[in-house]
Amino acid sequence: MNKQNRRSFLKTVGLGAAATTAAAYAPFAIGGSSKKVVIVGGGMGGAVAAKYIRMMDKSIDVTLIESNKDYFTGFTSNLVVSGQRSLDEIKFGYDGLRGHGINVVIDKATNIDANAKSVKTAGGKTFNYDRCIVAPGIDFRYDRIDGYNEDVANTKITHAWKAGPQTVMLRDQVQSMKKGGTVIISAPPNPFRCSPGPYERVSQIAGYFKKHNPTAKILVLDDKEKFSKFGLFIGGWKKHYGYGTDNSMIEWVKGSAGGKIESVDVAGMTLSGEVDDYKGDVINIIPAQKAGNIAHVAGLTNASGWCPIEGKTFESTIHKNIHVIGDAAIQSPLPKSGYAANSEGKVCAAAIVAMLNGDKVPDPSYVNTCYSVIAPGDGISVAMVYAYKGGKIVKVKGSGGLTSGKFNAKLRGREEQYGYSWFDNITQDTFG
Numbered sequence: 001m002n003k004q005n006r007r008s009f010l011k012t013v014g015l016g017a018a019a020t021t022a023a024a025y026a027p028f029a030i031g032g033s034s035k036k037v038v039i040v041g042g043g044m045g046g047a048v049a050a051k052y053i054r055m056m057d058k059s060i061d062v063t064l065i066e067s068n069k070d071y072f073t074g075f076t077s078n079l080v081v082s083g084q085r086s087l088d089e090i091k092f093g094y095d096g097l098r099g100h101g102i103n104v105v106i107d108k109a110t111n112i113d114a115n116a117k118s119v120k121t122a123g124g125k126t127f128n129y130d131r132c133i134v135a136p137g138i139d140f141r142y143d144r145i146d147g148y149n150e151d152v153a154n155t156k157i158t159h160a161w162k163a164g165p166q167t168v169m170l171r172d173q174v175q176s177m178k179k180g181g182t183v184i185i186s187a188p189p190n191p192f193r194c195s196p197g198p199y200e201r202v203s204q205i206a207g208y209f210k211k212h213n214p215t216a217k218i219l220v221l222d223d224k225e226k227f228s229k230f231g232l233f234i235g236g237w238k239k240h241y242g243y244g245t246d247n248s249m250i251e252w253v254k255g256s257a258g259g260k261i262e263s264v265d266v267a268g269m270t271l272s273g274e275v276d277d278y279k280g281d282v283i284n285i286i287p288a289q290k291a292g293n294i295a296h297v298a299g300l301t302n303a304s305g306w307c308p309i310e311g312k313t314f315e316s317t318i319h320k321n322i323h324v325i326g327d328a329a330i331q332s333p334l335p336k337s338g339y340a341a342n343s344e345g346k347v348c349a350a351a352i353v354a355m356l357n358g359d360k361v362p363d364p365s366y367v368n369t370c371y372s373v374i375a376p377g378d379g380i381s382v383a384m385v386y387a388y389k390g391g392k393i394v395k396v397k398g399s400g401g402l403t404s405g406k407f408n409a410k411l412r413g414r415e416e417q418y419g420y421s422w423f424d425n426i427t428q429d430t431f432g
């Protein structure tokens with residue numbers, strides 16, 4: 001393929017990064033070479049970047065290092081908590097990516113040497129790269145809540161904010177809770193993975209209780225004064241779960257009213273805030289967050305605990321030749337979501353292919369839509385398109401939208417179905 005053709009192809013990919021499907025991307029090969037990309041983390045960002053680099057340029061050698069042999073999606077995991085979906089339905093393996101010629105290594109990356117341009121793994125291997133993509137997702141700031149740690153999260157008081165065994169543990173705790181018991185959910189401060197996620201979780205658990213344990217209560221202790229899709233969630237809670245009445249199944253306590261949690265007494269199942277103590281039968285703590293550990297080890301984070309990047313290529317502003325995508329990056333105004341990670345993965349893939357071939361990096365666009373299910377037949381969404389202008393990622397005025405606050409059963413039912421079909425499309429796009 002000549003340079004001009006490759007350039008116009010890359011331009012199409014950059015502009016088309018907003019598209020959900022792979023339909024616009026025709027795979028092609030440009031002959032043998034020794035260009036090497038190593039990707040750390042095979043989640044929503046890393047997996048799609050690996051696949052799209054191979055689809056754009058088969059001469060690039062792509063190695064994907066991922067700790068786990070199976071990936072569980074964060075999105076839809078709240079429906080596992082409520083028993084609407086099984087864990088198997090949100091589980092994906094890496095054979096699809098192997099089929100694209102990606103060298104998938106199930107191992108944990110333990111160090112990245114930016115000078116030597118190499119990644120080391122727990123299994124004792126070293127992988128050299130021309131360009132590295134770091135997409136490890138998030139880790140937790142357990143130190144912000146006295147008494148909370150990884151061991152407690154794995155055994156008694158879950159976060160269930162990385163989908164997997166803890167998701168099932170929380171589901172079982174909710175389903176076996178005594179009649180009329182209380183679930184407490186502690187919601188994290190900004191910024192964190194999936195801003196509407198805690199409130200979708202509240203809605204899903206409420207939906208389960210409405211059917212199986214109607215006198216149960218959910219107490220939401222929040223660090224914040226407001227949250228994503230606030231009006232839509234509050235409206236939905238009023239419609240389905242009696243919010244605001246004496247019989248409300250849900251109580252939400254904002255930060256300034258004592259919602260901020262300082263410590264947990266695990267044996268006594270009690271959370272303590274600035275104002276009060278709260279005892280629950282089931283407790284779910286979603287802690288404050290930071291970039292995944294390997295990003296810290298590799299020196300890719302700044303004082304915020306997240307990774308500063310350049311928004312056109314997602315190259316780290318700290319270490320050259322290393323790109324950070326997904327939740328670990330400081331990508332605002334893009335949110336920390338699976339859809340945004342997918343979009344970032346494609347933009348980064350197009351940039352890396354251009355850079356490795358000495359071509360001009362295409363001008364990107366980015367997209368995000370986030371669906372939440374408040375109750376069966378009641379889906380809501382928020383969407384936005386972003387562009388790169390003046391050296392920054394910016395929202396494209398007038399491009400987005402939010403589900404109308406005026407309830408329309410037909411529309412809300414459709415939104416729920418769009419959400420389910422989005423799940424099918426994005427997981428196929430990423431792992432297929």
Ligand SMILES: Cc1cc2nc3c(=O)[nH]c(=O)nc-3n(C[C@H](O)[C@H](O)[C@H](O)COP(=O)(O)OP(=O)(O)OC[C@H]3O[C@@H](n4cnc5c(N)ncnc54)[C@H](O)[C@@H]3O)c2cc1C
Pocket residue numbers: 040041042043044045046065066067068071073074075076077078107108109110135136137138160161162163193194197292293294325326327328336337338339340341369370371372
């Ligand atoms: C309850 C919940 C609901 C959500 N709902 C939505 C939604 O409706 N829509 C939406 O768009 N998003 C949603 N999300 C958010 C979405 O899941 C994340 O934003 C997305 O997964 C981020 O992608 P990522 O690639 O940055 O991280 P991840 O998808 O977490 O992938 C990171 C990967 O890196 C691997 N890894 C980490 N460190 C290493 C290492 N050292 N070596 C090797 N591998 C490593 C991990 O094992 C993991 O597989 C939700 C999340 C949760 C928890």
